Amino acid sequence: MNIHAHDQQEQQAHARRIEQMRRILGLEIAALFDDTGVVEIMANPDGRVFVERLGSGISPLGEIDASRVQSLLGLMADYLHTTVSRDRPIVEGAMPIEFLRSRFAGAIPPLVEGASFSIRLPARSVYTLDQYVEAGIITAAQMDTLSDAVLSRKNILVSGGTGSGKTTLANALIDRISKLSDIGTRIVIIEDTRELQCTAPNVIQFLTDDDAGIDMTRLLKLTLRYRPDRILVGEVRDKAALALLKAWNTGHPGGIATLHANNPEAALLRLDQLCQEAGVPAQQTLIHEAVDIVLQIARDPNHPAGRRISAILNVKDGVLIS
Known part of the structure; x- marks a missing residue:
């Protein structure tokens, strides 16, 4: 396989991964990455989702199924060239550029009762x-x-x-x-x-x-x-x-x-x-x-x-x- 073909395959695999991540997060959560006021997105083990915005604190944002969170952690682990399992229950690192290189931290049982994550978005507007x-x-x-x-x-x-x-x-x-x-x-x-x-x-x-x-x-x-x-x-x-x-x-x-x-x-x-x-x-x-x-x-x-x-x-x- 030549270098051009390999690069093309890598780009296609990356595009599929990004599309999967967006589908797992759902439209409402995915849209938060376009909201310049959002600084943190949190999914708790019970499935409840919370959002923190500049100057207005934390507010609830519905729920996300545990299986979707688990799938997101798996995709993030794959992106970071690692694995997530009972023996390696933590996933940490920067998300892809399509998600603003946001800081991702996630964990699965036995560390928590259910799969969970916290995403820290980079500052895009300055609070003076x-x-x-x-x-x-x-x-x-x-x-x-x-x-x-x-x-x-x-x-x-x-x-x-x-x-x-x-x-x-x-x-x-x-x-x-x-x-x-x-x-x-x-x-x-x-x-x-x-x-x-x-x-x-x-x-x-x-x-x-x-x-x-x-x-x-x-x-x-x-x-x-x-x-x-x-x-x-x-x-x-x-x-x-x-x-x-x-x-x-x-x-x-x-x-x-x-x-x-x-x-x-x-x-x-x-x-x-x-x-x-x-x-x-x-x-x-x-x-x-x-x-x-x-x-x-x-x-x-x-x-x-x-x-x-x-x-x-x-x-x-x-x-x-x-």
Whole structure:
């Protein structure tokens, strides 16, 4: 078989897989990928489907049969060149480009009672700081504080729990950076999956590559050779925290990164723990020098938008900003 014929077969197989995925999801769920407000699609083990939209929280969206969910996991496993079975009950990875390279995570019994999945869609529209104020998620005074921090090129760590809206908030800050930046401001973004949005005129985005062994630490070292003015990083999860802090602390202020933690103090502690994964002692001094603001966002079921800014910590003086 020649290369052209093989490529043609691969394209046809891919097209069939995409069509199967759309048929399994059904028209209502498939249409959500065209809705720029949707950030998460969740199918629970009991078959109930929920959708989270920017600024309006989670709402129900009917049901999906367990056998369809199981079939979707099988197709995703095939696409990711793996299998899903009782011995390998988890499927994780980026969906095909036709589904926006959304982050997919799914599981089958015995981990859960029934097959389930959660799909995180990439940001396609930016929820601005002004819209955060309109929604009551942040106060006008908090917006002024954050705007001043961006303008004065403070390094900001956006902290929150799972699904709290860290990335969406980071994008709102990046939107403000974009509006302040001209061609002379070079912005470098590093992520595991493309979620951060930047419309500045001089920007380069790097993605890690597990297959090639290119992790975030490697990219942060590479970034320093790309003449960055601001360094923006998707969620910090490992020893790359040390490389990030060193980069921020050596003439590259005005950065933003997200981190999983439940309060500002826990965020700083977790950052230190991640640094120590690089085989170094505690890095409290470096953290204090490199991080200026910890911005905490939290879920709040009593809030109309489902979340709120719970704290802003000025790291240099340890003061919580109202």
